[in-house]
Amino acid sequence: MQEIHIANGYFQLWNMYLNERTLDFNQVDFLQPYQAQLQHVLSLPIDSQSPYSFFKTIMQLTQQQLDCPQLVFEMAKFIRAEHFGVLGYMATRSESVAEALHNVVRFSRLVIDGAEIVPMHMAHQGNQIVLSWPYHDESYALINELTTACMAHLAKQIFPASLKLLSIHFAHRPQMACYQYEKFFGCQVEFAEPKYSFVIHADSLDLKSELADPSLMQLLLRQAEEAIAARPQHFQPVQRMQQCIAEYLKTQQQVPKIEWLAEELHLSVRTLQRQLQQQDTSFKKLLEGERMKRCEQLLAQQISLTEIAFKLGYSDQSALARAFKAYRGQTLLAWKKALKP
Template structure:
């Protein structure tokens, strides 16, 4: 089974955070066994992918070394469209929340890919929109936290002062003090749930983006379709 692949943009975010803190990762002795590989990944195109297990190791060591349990959230605050590759640009240039979500569900493998990955599912429950995906294993808790925080922060950049999340649902247990989650998301966050979920009002789907660019989006769509067609098929 192919190992889960994550965007190299996540490694770039990690390095951006360290630089912001005035830290050169070459000076962190705890990373000595991994520095050659880190240099290699950081030289790769930002929209390519690398093994999740390597990223997980680096994040755990950094988190411990800096005594920063909320590291994933601090990194997510630096997120930009390019960290999600072509999908990030498509979401940013989409006309509405509904259009952006359609691209996210269709092309999520361009960000995180592997046999265990299940695309996000969207359904309406009364006046609420639920975006859900299943729990696979506790070892992916950090990845889910990183991705969820990054998506929320990027979404709020695209739709500032408009998009509000009603609640965030985590299938794993809390990885840090609860106030970190509440401060970052600004809404109810629950843990050990049956699945992961973003919950927003149904009215949110019609919110418009001030960055919409239909012509560019069509070009990006063709690029994404070619990239997804080259992905391996999983049985």
């Protein structure tokens, strides 16, 4: 597992929690081996990044030695825009929830970054908006919980009376008593889910912020774009495209157009096509591959071939069968029969 890096704002939150308890990390015995490294990290700009493994060590020691299993929630109460750097300020100065979420999806790497980190994804599911990201490893449970708690608490500061969470989903198991989660978030909280996600009502997208500042947002946007451009490109473009297409097929139950994918990736259609060509593929090839993967998932659910064809945008069952045979070299019926116990 490769190292990921997190914004130093997380360390600042941790230090604020200690100060609230009238503790100085320089004078706490259990932190003595780490004092020099902590001094260095806390002296860095709040929006620079440091290794998550070090942060996790400090957090686990603090939880154990101070007997505070709900440490992430205690820290999240101190969250302010600056702890998330440029992205935090962009969230507070956005004109609406929709704009704030758009920026969170686009610039989340400024807060947590690494080769294993997949960008967040936002999708409409009926009358709900789902902001999600995938599960990677149980060792990331702590940073996922803290980030989720901080985002929820900061959102309540920006949209104090209007924004209500419908549910929170964690891909890992509970790390403390379940009532602690529901007490903090004030909504239903699920665990061991396929992915992490916030769920809000679609009407929330239009909520306006009293702190909106369009002029400042233009400056922040340029700063964020420059910061992202300066970072190494861990995530492979084709992998991200496949993820977007797969999510769309699953949630929308229809076929996306290339214009939608370009907008989702913040690219022009021409730039998207050029990137695909450089990877020796095309939108049509990616789409067909993801349709077939989704087809296999639906076959395992014992859904009829006619319904699968409809969900995947084929004219009829015969068209689906031809596409499947060309892709897998095996007939749909043979594949479906092999799935039966």
